[in-house]
Amino acid sequence: MKIQHVTVIGAGQMGSGIAQVAAEAGCQVNLYDLQEGFLEKGVGRIEKNLARQVEKGRLDEKEKLSILDRIHKFASLEKAVEETDIVIEAVVENMGVKTELFRQLDEACPSRTILASNTSSLPITEIAASTNRPEKVIGMHFMNPVPVMKLVEVIRGLATSDEVYHTVESLAKELGKTPVEVKDFPGFISNRVLMPMINEAIYAVYEGVAEPEAIDQVMKLGMNHPMGPLTLADFIGLDTCLYIMETLHEGFGDSKYRPCPLLRKYVKAGWTGRKAGRGFYIYE
Ligand code: CAA
Ligand code: NAD
Structure with a gap:
């Protein structure tokens, strides 16, 4: 499956960076957070990064605007994921919060949707077990600051399918990153x-x-x-x-x-x- 539509959950420092690189790669990006203010702050960070690229002559104003046009802010989780190929979750590093969110995502997302977590350390297998689609749950661990750092650790849960693994590996490459496969152990390698x-x-x-x-x-x-x-x-x-x-x-x-x-x-x-x-x- 070629990923064209990405939903990022959490517009903090990681979520905003992931949204930026996905939009730069040509994906349509929905960005969801709990409050409008967090969304504004996240998009503000993206605007600032892109403006710096324009100043440095690496991007023109028109390209900057079309990247920003591909980022859509959502205050409703259900609406944000309606059409999406992959969700990349980047909320607080807490198992209770993540499993509750994945339970909701599993209910709200189309059956084809891959559910990825940017968790820094939590077991992907346990997050996957809160859903009815553990074969479509995977770790996609970006490094901070996302627009600069090349690595993405890709972590298979016990049930993650090969097809999902390869789709996420290809997506990481399309975002300009180097994926590295890591098994599901606490803290992975990084x-x-x-x-x-x-x-x-x-x-x-x-x-x-x-x-x-x-x-x-x-x-x-x-x-x-x-x-x-x-x-x-x-x-x-x-x-x-x-x-x-x-x-x-x-x-x-x-x-x-x-x-x-x-x-x-x-x-x-x-x-x-x-x-x-x-x-x-x-x-x-
Ligand atoms: N967002 C976007 N771009 C940023 C940025 C940010 N927050 N901070 C810096 N940059 C860009 C700058 O625009 C600059 O770009 P150009 O060279 O293209 O102009 C480039 O990065 C270098 O920035 P600076 O010259 O201002 O500063 P620097 O040379 O000190 O580099 C740094 C900044 C890249 C952050 C560097 O200090 C660094 O590599 N630090 C270590 C980062 C690191 O270890 N990250 C991993 C953290 S662990 C993790 O992420 C995993 C986890 O689960 C916790
Ligand atoms: P952050 O505090 O900057 O942002 C987290 C965002 O998630 C906030 O905007 C918050 O409002 C939102 N949020 C919290 N609960 C939510 C929910 N239930 N639904 C929607 N949004 C919710 O945190 P961060 O540094 O961006 O870290 C996010 C995730 O990325 C964590 O799992 C962290 O371990 C991981 N991570 C962090 C780094 C890093 O260097 N900070 C690097 C790699 C991975």
């Missing part, structure tokens, strides 16, 4: 490797080993990482980092994945990073 490093950097702050700036400098200058781990944690969202560590901890039952208490404290305080204006750093 966050099984990345998040313990970030958590360890937070432990280093917690234990007073060094200031956040110093830790980030060590990893940038010493290991050539484009962002230090604490800047990256703020960029990802500390709430998302905590949920991922909890999934690793629970999923493997191994204390090496214990979330740092300082990470919990920051999330409880609402210091969830760049999107909240405060995390390990303060943002204007």
